[in-house]
Amino acid sequence: MAGWGQSGTGGHGARLTIDLGALASNWRTLAALAPGAECAAVIKADAYGCGTGRAGPALWRAGCRTFFVAHLSEALAARAALPEAAIYVLNGLPPGAAGAFAAADLRPVLGSLDEVAEWAAFSQGARPAALHVDTGMNRLGLRVPEALALSGDPRLAAAGLDLVMSHFVSAERPEDPVNARQIADFARVRAALPGLRGSLANSSGIFLGGARHDLVRPGYALFGGNPTPGRPNPMRPVVRLEAAIVQVREVEAGASVGYNGRWTAPGRRRLATLSLGYADGLPRSLSGRGHALVDGVACPILGLVSMDLIILDVTDAPAARRGASAVLIGDGLDVDAVGKAAGTIGYEILTGLGSRYVRDYDG
Numbered sequence: 001m002a003g004w005g006q007s008g009t010g011g012h013g014a015r016l017t018i019d020l021g022a023l024a025s026n027w028r029t030l031a032a033l034a035p036g037a038e039c040a041a042v043i044k045a046d047a048y049g050c051g052t053g054r055a056g057p058a059l060w061r062a063g064c065r066t067f068f069v070a071h072l073s074e075a076l077a078a079r080a081a082l083p084e085a086a087i088y089v090l091n092g093l094p095p096g097a098a099g100a101f102a103a104a105d106l107r108p109v110l111g112s113l114d115e116v117a118e119w120a121a122f123s124q125g126a127r128p129a130a131l132h133v134d135t136g137m138n139r140l141g142l143r144v145p146e147a148l149a150l151s152g153d154p155r156l157a158a159a160g161l162d163l164v165m166s167h168f169v170s171a172e173r174p175e176d177p178v179n180a181r182q183i184a185d186f187a188r189v190r191a192a193l194p195g196l197r198g199s200l201a202n203s204s205g206i207f208l209g210g211a212r213h214d215l216v217r218p219g220y221a222l223f224g225g226n227p228t229p230g231r232p233n234p235m236r237p238v239v240r241l242e243a244a245i246v247q248v249r250e251v252e253a254g255a256s257v258g259y260n261g262r263w264t265a266p267g268r269r270r271l272a273t274l275s276l277g278y279a280d281g282l283p284r285s286l287s288g289r290g291h292a293l294v295d296g297v298a299c300p301i302l303g304l305v306s307m308d309l310i311i312l313d314v315t316d317a318p319a320a321r322r323g324a325s326a327v328l329i330g331d332g333l334d335v336d337a338v339g340k341a342a343g344t345i346g347y348e349i350l351t352g353l354g355s356r357y358v359r360d361y362d363g
């Protein structure tokens, strides 16, 4: 296998490939699903683990002009990659941070009346910001009655507000009645605050009726996650993770594998060791539950996932040998499936992809 030992694999024989063409295509797919609305991109957590420095410009080239991140530090990285973009910071305005926001031309998503007042005092209406209204999450944002009471309030103009947004509790579960309640509450808020653009939908919200408003805010779906769980994934996969087999060994019945001997061979087995583990973002909860693909054959992960190593049962995969590739994410084994096997969600798999990989970019 040419190249496994080279710098492109981070020296540990694992290769994380990000398909920027698929990312751009996913953005266009989502934009087409929200005609008449602007399609922004949420690139928090280093673009869901894919790397803001490359993912941001790829989205810009596809036509995306507005971006959301969680923190000021992420926003500064986004600004470096996206000099002309509108960049909103979802987690709000920390006390005393207005100057740092302004210096990088960043827009806080103001999540309380205190934040509105602090931004207004600093910006004197000259710098745009968004207003976050809480319709059910109870984590950030003004309560609906607080937002309704701002109708006609001069503080709105003083804070330079240009966008009002809220966030779904359960958009990926269209049958959950909370969606309709949030859609109705957000419509009331928008009616009370005319003149502001509105934004409600995350990835899954784009697939709910009546939630698109003026701007949609997909994140996960851009990076290949399924915004419609239980239904076929309309998005193209963006992330591929492969690792070279370090060694293959045969064991006899009774041999134990890994820490605490959590798995014992029931008969003669062929085992393959891969040079990545939980420090690379493969959760320890994949122990005995996940699998990798060797030449298309599903090979179970045996025993406990170690920090830097995992062990596969490759008895049924004759192609397994030193240097052969095992696919951890890709070839139909998607981030949603890996998340499910790990007892979590694909979001956590993507954002957990470790810092030891050298990210390889296609396109």
Ligand SMILES: *Cc1c(COP(=O)(O)O)cnc(C)c1O
Binding pocket: 042, 044, 090, 166, 167, 201, 202, 203, 204, 217, 218, 219, 220, 221
């Ligand atoms: C993370 C986030 C999004 C994007 O959500 P996805 O489900 O990844 O599309 C949108 N809006 C807010 C407020 C968020 O925190």
